[in-house]
Amino acid sequence: MPGMPGMSESEMSETTAEFNAADEMFVTMMIPHHEQAIEMSNVLLSKPDPDPRVAELAQRIKDAQGPEIETMKEWLDNWGVEYDASMSGMDMGSMGMTAEDMEALESATGPEADRLFLEQMIVHHQGAIDMAETALDSGQNADVLDLANQIIADQTAEIAEIEELLTEL
Numbered sequence: 001m002p003g004m005p006g007m008s009e010s011e012m013s014e015t016t017a018e019f020n021a022a023d024e025m026f027v028t029m030m031i032p033h034h035e036q037a038i039e040m041s042n043v044l045l046s047k048p049d050p051d052p053r054v055a056e057l058a059q060r061i062k063d064a065q066g067p068e069i070e071t072m073k074e075w076l077d078n079w080g081v082e083y084d085a086s087m088s089g090m091d092m093g094s095m096g097m098t099a100e101d102m103e104a105l106e107s108a109t110g111p112e113a114d115r116l117f118l119e120q121m122i123v124h125h126q127g128a129i130d131m132a133e134t135a136l137d138s139g140q141n142a143d144v145l146d147l148a149n150q151i152i153a154d155q156t157a158e159i160a161e162i163e164e165l166l167t168e169l
Contacts, residue, residue: 047110136152
């Protein structure tokens with residue numbers, strides 16, 4: 001896929017330089033959103049006894065979203081848009097996760113930590129899906145639209161997996 005991790009600059013589509021405000025907004029909002037999912041995953045993985053299935057999901061989330069963050073930062077650079085890393089400190093409540101939610105996850109232990117991580121990740125993923133749907137409605141950059149479609153597919157599948165895990169914990 002053009003513009004995705006592992007692709008050289010010459011392999012990126014010609015449309016990489018063509019973007020609109022919706023593309024820029026999606027990318028600049030999705031970077032801190034993905035960073036928060038990685039932070040949530042790191043919190044769960046730092047627990048002494050996470051359920052192995054939940055830990056495996058958290059690791060997959062990190063493995064998928066880390067490279068996407070780097071790709072999105074490259075897009076902003078290619079577009080001449082400076083990424084403001086202070087966006088990472090913004091209130092994530094609008095993206096499904098509040099500071100209180102994160103504190104609850106950090107202080108939870110055992111099965112309660114697993115359950116909280118899963119429940120919070122459903123809300124978090126739904127926020128990403130909503131953002132991706134907005135990008136599909138208003139964006140124009142082919143790479144952004146491809147990523148938005150991929151996020152919708154991946155995170156919808158993960159929500160179904162999480163809902164199943166919640167019934168088994």
